[in-house]
Amino acid sequence: MDFLEELKTLKEQVLFRERFTIDPEKYDNIVISGMGGSGIVGNIFSELYTKKPVIVVSDYDIPEFANDRTLFIGISYSGNTEETLSTLKQAEEAGCHIVGITSGGKLSKTNHGIIKIPRGLQPRSSLGYMLMPLINSLLPVSDEERISTSQLLAKIDSDNAQLKTLAEEIGRKQQIPVVLGFSPFKWVAYRWKTQFNENSKILAFSNFFPELNHNETMPYKGTYRKDIFRFIVIGNPDNEQIKKRIEITGNITGTGFTYLPDEGQSTFEKLFALIHKGDYLTYHLAHYLNVDPTDVSLIEELKRKLGS
Amino acid sequence: MDFLEELKTLKEQVLFRERFTIDPEKYDNIVISGMGGSGIVGNIFSELYTKKPVIVVSDYDIPEFANDRTLFIGISYSGNTEETLSTLKQAEEAGCHIVGITSGGKLSKTNHGIIKIPRGLQPRSSLGYMLMPLINSLLPVSDEERISTSQLLAKIDSDNAQLKTLAEEIGRKQQIPVVLGFSPFKWVAYRWKTQFNENSKILAFSNFFPELNHNETMPYKGTYRKDIFRFIVIGNPDNEQIKKRIEITGNITGTGFTYLPDEGQSTFEKLFALIHKGDYLTYHLAHYLNVDPTDVSLIEELKRKLGS
Structure with a gap:
């Protein structure tokens, strides 16, 4: 797929319906870990969702407060990002509730709740696939809004x-x-x-x-x-x-x-x-x-x- | 005081001993609000202190999660920064526990726990005065460390x-x-x-x-x-x-x-x-x-x- 074709998948990505079955009331805070094209997903989400403190980590270490009242969300398109895997290990040790979003790699092979997204794109061309599970789980949008957004993106494509x-x-x-x-x-x-x-x-x-x-x-x-x-x-x-x-x-x-x-x-x-x-x-x-x-x-x- | 003299006060600022009497265990999270030279204090602190989620706001609005389990720290050198005052009002409405750091202005006239710092400097030349109350309250350093730091700063001055x-x-x-x-x-x-x-x-x-x-x-x-x-x-x-x-x-x-x-x-x-x-x-x-x-x-x- 060439880069232009990759870009044009965004209008399908906003229709992506995968979600985590998580009850935010069970957590005091949320830690989202990711780097680059995957990490930006956490940052964008943290601006939209402020019902719980969301701390985005783009580094090797999780914050000291993380514990069994923390929802940890690891995002790595490849599933092999070393910083994200480092934080995942620490989140396991801290007893966080862990979920992940990835297209494969080591992250996909863990026994946490993992949402698998399509392979074969550049990580930065998969922003919709990585962001939608967070939105679907914590800030759901209506079918009408998905469709109108998809149409708007198609308009920009053309x-x-x-x-x-x-x-x-x-x-x-x-x-x-x-x-x-x-x-x-x-x-x-x-x-x-x-x-x-x-x-x-x-x-x-x-x-x-x-x-x-x-x-x-x-x-x-x-x-x-x-x-x-x-x-x-x-x-x-x-x-x-x-x-x-x-x-x-x-x-x-x-x-x-x-x-x-x-x-x-x-x-x-x-x-x-x-x-x-x-x-x-x-x-x-x-x-x-x-x-x-x-x-x-x-x-x-x-x-x-x-x-x- | 000229700007060079202002800079040279940093070695005295690290000796500043004011602190809040707060028990962090009483709070689920900390919101620090400030802009520019005052806001950077919250950001620097958030990297050093990760025992609680610290959310730094450099804008008009506080996050939705803020409530009576939130410690809100408003920092404004002048005490009149419009964004910070806007968040302060919201923090009051949300029932946060509020403290502040300022040299004067409207913030100093509120009936919250306010630490007054010296007037007459540029906000950005008062970083130590604004940061030390946070460190003293939540991440205390020893007298030896203050003194050695002060000496190190004096060395850079000369x-x-x-x-x-x-x-x-x-x-x-x-x-x-x-x-x-x-x-x-x-x-x-x-x-x-x-x-x-x-x-x-x-x-x-x-x-x-x-x-x-x-x-x-x-x-x-x-x-x-x-x-x-x-x-x-x-x-x-x-x-x-x-x-x-x-x-x-x-x-x-x-x-x-x-x-x-x-x-x-x-x-x-x-x-x-x-x-x-x-x-x-x-x-x-x-x-x-x-x-x-x-x-x-x-x-x-x-x-x-x-x-x-």
């Missing part, structure tokens, strides 16, 4: 010419994107950053309102190099103060933000539409720069040299 | 010529710093980023191992513009895998990392020494670039226009 134009401009000017989000899509901004990194092989960064107004705003007026950055604001805020912050920040620093509006009505629709726009923007940029969006040879080389 | 040389090189080459950390100093890397932003008025970014190996590593080999970035690794990892990751990442991507070693024996000493090195590096860069490190006029203008 019409993303504007994103192609933007990608070509970024590539032609050799710009470094800084993707700016706000709640509940702060981590979607980070997802875009990582997609620029992995798909387009360029440096890119992310930040969010209102926090960035307390530090990053000063250099938006710029001591040096400001002109090589492309500031992209994703989504349309509901919060009036955030709306004002974005507008005023642009005005007083003389920064021409590029606005990428969200689409859809519900948070669920907007979430996936914004994610998918980032997928296409970074795919088109890879194409323009003549780099292979699926090439992860450096990461593979690193893993080999680490002996894992 | 000898930081190497940081000046590095700052001048960054400034001369107009480089954009990317500060790379690892546990338990991921948020110290972010602190450095914000100090570059606020003191030196340049764009700067941060990331951490091992997460960055799953995405940002690809562009370290570089499609474009890589040469304008300065990658700075702060601290010396204890974890052998992290040590190997840093070395291998540099080798396979051909990235010449600048290493800023930590100093001291304990986590507490290393933490403050690393923070202080970032203070000086960004101060010297401001000086080289002939910008005023204390100028926060844009942020003030933003606040005025927001009507807060």
